[in-house]
Amino acid sequence: MRSAKEQLVTIRQNVVDLLPEEDLIRKLERSVSTSTPLRVKLGLDPSRPDIHIGHAVVLSKLRQFQDLGHTVVLIIGDFTAMIGDPTGKSKTRPALTLDETRENGKTYVDQASRVLDMTRTEVVYNSQWLDQMSFKDVIALTSKYTVAQILERDDFTKRYRGGEPISVHEFLYPLSQAYDSVAVRSDIELGGTDQKFNLLVGREIMRAYGHEPQCILTMPILEGTDGVEKMSKSLGNYIGLTDSAKDMFGKTMSIPDTLISKYLRYACFADEAEIITLEKGLSDGSVHPRNAKVDVAKRIAARYHGVEAGNDAFAEFERVFVKKSVPDEVPDFAVGADDPTDIVNLLVAAGFSTSKGEARRLVTQGGVSVDGEKITDPAAIVDLHNPRILRAGKLRFIRLIRA
RNA sequence: GGGCAGAUACUCAAGUGGCCAACGAGGGCAGACUGUAAAUCUGCUGGUGUACACCUUCGGAGGUUCGAAUCCUCCUCUGCCCA
Numbered sequence: 001m002r003s004a005k006e007q008l009v010t011i012r013q014n015v016v017d018l019l020p021e022e023d024l025i026r027k028l029e030r031s032v033s034t035s036t037p038l039r040v041k042l043g044l045d046p047s048r049p050d051i052h053i054g055h056a057v058v059l060s061k062l063r064q065f066q067d068l069g070h071t072v073v074l075i076i077g078d079f080t081a082m083i084g085d086p087t088g089k090s091k092t093r094p095a096l097t098l099d100e101t102r103e104n105g106k107t108y109v110d111q112a113s114r115v116l117d118m119t120r121t122e123v124v125y126n127s128q129w130l131d132q133m134s135f136k137d138v139i140a141l142t143s144k145y146t147v148a149q150i151l152e153r154d155d156f157t158k159r160y161r162g163g164e165p166i167s168v169h170e171f172l173y174p175l176s177q178a179y180d181s182v183a184v185r186s187d188i189e190l191g192g193t194d195q196k197f198n199l200l201v202g203r204e205i206m207r208a209y210g211h212e213p214q215c216i217l218t219m220p221i222l223e224g225t226d227g228v229e230k231m232s233k234s235l236g237n238y239i240g241l242t243d244s245a246k247d248m249f250g251k252t253m254s255i256p257d258t259l260i261s262k263y264l265r266y267a268c269f270a271d272e273a274e275i276i277t278l279e280k281g282l283s284d285g286s287v288h289p290r291n292a293k294v295d296v297a298k299r300i301a302a303r304y305h306g307v308e309a310g311n312d313a314f315a316e317f318e319r320v321f322v323k324k325s326v327p328d329e330v331p332d333f334a335v336g337a338d339d340p341t342d343i344v345n346l347l348v349a350a351g352f353s354t355s356k357g358e359a360r361r362l363v364t365q366g367g368v369s370v371d372g373e374k375i376t377d378p379a380a381i382v383d384l385h386n387p388r389i390l391r392a393g394k395l396r397f398i399r400l401i402r403a
Numbered sequence: 404g405g406g407c408a409g410a411u412a413c414u415c416a417a418g419u420g421g422c423c424a425a426c427g428a429g430g431g432c433a434g435a436c437u438g439u440a441a442a443u444c445u446g447c448u449g450g451u452g453u454a455c456a457c458c459u460u461c462g463g464a465g466g467u468u469c470g471a472a473u474c475c476u477c478c479u480c481u482g483c484c485c486a
Binding site: 044164257317361364393 | 425431432433434438439441446447448449450451452453480481482483
């Protein structure tokens with residue numbers, strides 16, 4: 001095992017907050033001298049079924065801890081997800097059932113395993129202890145924290161001032177998350193910067209329960225492919241861990257230039273020297289932003305699908321968007337023998353439009369082509385004696401065949 | 404418990420009896436320009452019909468009216484003030 005000082009160098013990489021650092025050094029030294037791995041906690045709320053490379057920023061940091069010999073405690077917040085973390089939200093989240101959150105939780109573990117070393121990972125569900133608590137236990141927990149302390153949290157204050165509703169149960173979220181730390185006896189808890197408050201509550205509560213308080217470590221929140229909002233499934237600006245290499249590549253290519261070095265740093269965990277070289281190249285014009293982006297896109301695809309898949313994704317991208325030809329693989333779509341073959345109905349049937357009006361608009365505005373030939377007449381009939389490639393917009397392709 | 408204000412399409416937000424499928428902004432989609440970038444410009448953005456048209460929609464349920472998102476009644480939800 002490497003010395004505490006050496007470990008700290010790795011641990012600090014790409015980190016925003018590491019508090020309190022002296023405590024962590026102490027924990028690391030103890031860990032080295034007793035050969036006991038630290039327990040590194042991450043809680044994931046399975047409120048949505050997919051995780052993306054924004055989550056992977058934190059997961060990658062966990063992986064570094066594992067590579068240093070420590071143990072990751074992955075808490076699937078099947079219970080807390082029912083409350084819904086109010087962090088950063090302006091509205092109360094809709095409640096999910098325990099069944100729904102459990103269902104999502106299963107896929108989380110699978111997805112997290114794409115980054116983590118599962119032999120050094122403990123997976124636990126927080127319903128294991130939270131669902132067992134009596135009302136008496138809950139009151140005991142809530143008595144350890146004050147309303148003023150809770151209201152310190154920025155988004156609560158904002159909502160309160162803005163006259164927006166805050167339900168009492170939302171106050172319980174930080175406390176339940178903190179109690180998780182007690183339950184798993186964590187040495188350090190990780191999270192995005194938006195989790196700083198919740199992580200700190202964990203320290204207080206652990207102390208109140210007579211435990212040594214955890215250290216906290218926060219990672220930056222990665223912006224989504226739109227370059228503005230944080231990456232999230234619901235905003236549609238995410239690169240999913242289960243996305244194909246092709247999608248990862250393509251989505252990365254659509255990020256704004258300003259995000260290139262950020263993605264190299266946080267999505268690829270590249271070396272500092274390399275990042276500096278890239279930033280210098282971009283600012284003095286010796287590196288074309290597009291080439292830099294291609295490189296980052298390849299690396300992201302390769303990180304999850306292997307180098308070969310990354311190169312294939314690049315080749316495919318060149319073919320479709322630079323040479324404007326048809327993708328390698330186009331899904332087939334069978335058109336029934338008696339189904340109408342006018343362009344509008346085909347678009348709706350293929351799922352490219354949700355209504356005929358929308359399909360008509362797509363055609364009229366020149367967004368539709370068949371076998372590369374643009375169609376602008378909404379009444380056009382497509383001859384399906386041979387398979388035809390239907391394209392809508394830049395990205396959507398389908399091969400029409402007669403059933 | 405009492406008083407006041409509010410609920411409009413994905414979001415914000417106009418509209419206070421017919422001119423409203425509902426101003427505007429954001430978002431989204433498409434096109435031009437490009438590097439599937441950004442910025443910019445253009446068009447579209449409830450459903451069905453090629454169009455005049457019709458159907459469903461303005462928290463919910465009733466009612467008044469030739470006609471309601473707009474008026475009345477009750478209900479649900481939210482915020483503020485007082486207790």
